[in-house]
Amino acid sequence: MDNTDVDNVKPTEECHEVHNVDESDRLVGQLFCSRDQAWYFYKGFAREHGFSALTRTGYKARVVVTATNTNDQWVITVSKADIDEATTLKEVGVGTSQVMNYLTQQAGGYHNVGFTHKDLYNALQRGKAKEIVDGDVNALIAYFDYKKHDDLGFFMTYSVDESGALYNLIWSDSTSRSDYTCFGDNFLEAMMNKSPISVVTDGDRAMQRAIKSVIPYAKHRLCSWHLSRNAQANIGDPKFTATFSKCMASWWTTKEFDIQWRSVVSEFNVQKHPWVIEKGNTRHLWAQAYLTGHFFANIRSTQRCESMNASLAIALKHKKTYLDVVRAIEDGISRMRMNELKADYLSSHTKPFQITKLVDLESHAAAIFTRESFRVFQDELIWETLYRIEAEIKSLSDEWRLS
Numbered sequence: 001m002d003n004t005d006v007d008n009v010k011p012t013e014e015c016h017e018v019h020n021v022d023e024s025d026r027l028v029g030q031l032f033c034s035r036d037q038a039w040y041f042y043k044g045f046a047r048e049h050g051f052s053a054l055t056r057t058g059y060k061a062r063v064v065v066t067a068t069n070t071n072d073q074w075v076i077t078v079s080k081a082d083i084d085e086a087t088t089l090k091e092v093g094v095g096t097s098q099v100m101n102y103l104t105q106q107a108g109g110y111h112n113v114g115f116t117h118k119d120l121y122n123a124l125q126r127g128k129a130k131e132i133v134d135g136d137v138n139a140l141i142a143y144f145d146y147k148k149h150d151d152l153g154f155f156m157t158y159s160v161d162e163s164g165a166l167y168n169l170i171w172s173d174s175t176s177r178s179d180y181t182c183f184g185d186n187f188l189e190a191m192m193n194k195s196p197i198s199v200v201t202d203g204d205r206a207m208q209r210a211i212k213s214v215i216p217y218a219k220h221r222l223c224s225w226h227l228s229r230n231a232q233a234n235i236g237d238p239k240f241t242a243t244f245s246k247c248m249a250s251w252w253t254t255k256e257f258d259i260q261w262r263s264v265v266s267e268f269n270v271q272k273h274p275w276v277i278e279k280g281n282t283r284h285l286w287a288q289a290y291l292t293g294h295f296f297a298n299i300r301s302t303q304r305c306e307s308m309n310a311s312l313a314i315a316l317k318h319k320k321t322y323l324d325v326v327r328a329i330e331d332g333i334s335r336m337r338m339n340e341l342k343a344d345y346l347s348s349h350t351k352p353f354q355i356t357k358l359v360d361l362e363s364h365a366a367a368i369f370t371r372e373s374f375r376v377f378q379d380e381l382i383w384e385t386l387y388r389i390e391a392e393i394k395s396l397s398d399e400w401r402l403s
Contacts, residue, residue: 143323154174157170199221200223223301234273247264
């Protein structure tokens with residue numbers, strides 16, 4: 001309420017004194033026939049919670065009372081500023097309880113907030129319902145239409161199934177499209193037409209066909225992380241997943257692997273399971289027994305993809321709509337791009353500290369490596385400086401020993 005002289009408000013005939021109001025009761029949403037009645041209710045609420053409802057300049061306690069559109073009634077509401085702040089915190093993954101704690105601390109205590117945890121939850125839910133009032137998919141399409149006006153290079157297309165439900169969707173902003181133009185199909189050119197000898201992927205068949213077409217002599221390996229996850233998703237038995245992972249990583253001969261694989265399939269009675277049959281037919285793509293002798297630099301998973309998936313899973317944990325998911329993905333991409341810009345600036349416009357006596361070598365490395373690569377090089381260089389050559393004189397010949 002505004003700072004008017006309302007401490008002297010007396011209960012009208014319609015007003016009644018409030019008793020037994022606890023934190024689980026609703027403060028927000030109560031209807032009153034007048035603003036004075038709302039204030040009297042709030043005073044009772046305050047008294048039950050051990051504080052006094054005052055109106056003076058600079059006081060942090062707040063209660064917002066607005067008129068309804070009908071019946072000349074008044075209703076206690078959560079302020080728009082609080083809802084906006086709470087919504088922003090929710091969008092970055094903060095739970096409702098933590099949001100309430102933050103607002104409480106900001107206000108100087110629960111008695112100064114003017115609404116309860118339940119009130120805040122209901123206000124956020126009403127905001128979410130309003131956001132998708134025309135339907136979740138329609139809200140998403142409207143959001144993409146807005147993006148097209150803001151980003152002229154933005155692309156989006158989708159399809160629906162026979163029932164009219166969203167079937168698939170793809171979108172790309174102008175930066176992503178520009179990046180693909182520069183780097184998407186130019187890998188071999190960037191590597192001076194030297195093809196890689198090993199490739200690790202998540203098992204996407206379209207990707208496998210493309211790799212076989214462009215770099216036909218590369219040895220293909222399926223990502224162990226994706227395989228373990230798919231084993232659990234398809235079979236649903238943690239013991240099978242653990243045994244499958246052992247088969248995948250063990251340094252057996254191909255004959256030993258085949259014996260062990262038949263034993264595992266029989267033990268878990270999955271001989272007729274389509275996923276198990278398919279994995280048995282493609283064992284040369286994932287079993288260490290069939291990959292021994294091919295160089296993979298000890299890489300068995302698409303580690304960057306795994307890290308990105310884990311990060312995205314955290315961001316999407318509390319998302320409930322398509323629009324929430326898209327915004328979370330866009331936030332993740334924005335953070336990655338900002339990190340890339342920061343790394344590019346550091347590599348191009350700053351010089352790292354030199355910490356060894358190999359000044360020329362270290363300076364040259366700092367000039368040609370990215371900052372992150374230089375740190376790896378510098379760690380190796382530090383170890384290099386710890387070696388020393390000892391000279392030993394034996395008879396007429398010198399013998400040098402590295403220690």
